[in-house]
Amino acid sequence: MKLKSRCIPCLLNRVIYEADLTGANEATKKRLVQIAARIMLEAYDRNPSSAAVATEVHRRAYRELGSEDPYRELKRRSTQVAQSLLPEAEAFIESSEDRLAAAVMCSIVGNAIDFGIAGSASSPEELAASFTGEIQKGLQHDDLAILRRHLDGEVLYFTDNCGEIVFDRLVCRELKKCGVSLTLVVKGAPVLTDATLEDARDLHFEEVVDDIATTGGFAVGVDFQQIPAALKPQLDSASLVICKGMANYESFSETDYAPVAYLLKVKCKSIAEDMGLPLNAHAVKVVG
Structure with a gap:
């Protein structure tokens, strides 16, 4: 499935959720949203698969949060x-x-x-x-x-x-x-x-x-x-x-x-x- 416009707010909400799981502060959440939004906007015109974009968004979120498994x-x-x-x-x-x-x-x-x-x-x-x-x-x-x-x-x-x-x-x-x-x-x-x-x-x-x-x-x-x-x-x-x-x-x-x-x-x-x-x-x- 290709990345849809609805995927963008969904992925943003997901990285905020991950930040909450790790107890991240508001500054970290803001940085995560900016990073995730940039990844999605840069990819959007290439008509990529939603899974590929989600993978990169979550990879970066995990790195920023310093957690290998925030859902453990x-x-x-x-x-x-x-x-x-x-x-x-x-x-x-x-x-x-x-x-x-x-x-x-x-x-x-x-x-x-x-x-x-x-x-x-x-x-x-x-x-x-x-x-x-x-x-x-x-x-x-x-x-x-x-x-x-x-x-x-x-x-x-x-x-x-x-x-x-x-x-x-x-x-x-x-x-x-x-x-x-x-x-x-x-x-x-x-x-x-x-x-x-x-x-x-x-x-x-x-x-x-x-x-x-x-x-x-x-x-x-x-x-x-x-x-x-x-x-x-x-x-x-x-x-x-x-x-x-x-x-x-x-x-x-x-x-x-x-x-x-x-x-x-x-x-x-x-x-x-x-x-x-x-x-x-x-x-x-x-x-x-």
């Missing part, structure tokens, strides 16, 4: 809240006639865990309050039947946020029952609330997937110029790429990789328009 505590709390909901999620899956669909629903509801942007939860505890009602709402866009047709051979699963990966583990467990070779792909470095290799190992993903890879470095979504060499041929040959969350959509929608299944809650009006989906929809959309 929020990620810990998100995982803790999600784990407290596991018994309910497991019961929901167990009672469903379609275990994969139920696991996917839990995972997409978990995608509400995102901070500092409009339309997302403002605290991890909000998920606990809304989880029961949200999983009963179902999908507003449902391409699960198409997704199933591509469950043959190698599948790559690109994760999004901490917390929701607790539910991604349930999806991976059900995908493995379909006989696929499954590789989990997490972030190569801490960025926003996204899951890293450490987070995946803490949740013992090695028990439910065949391999765990990383995106190779610091990036919002995926920077395809820095992904590990071993991952490139897997992307080219995969029978299906599953992408969680909005940032992965922003990155993959700029490529020719196909088929790609996007699993997300649509929290952003620009992404809703780009995907042709309603705002706040729970969606499984397959492209290609």
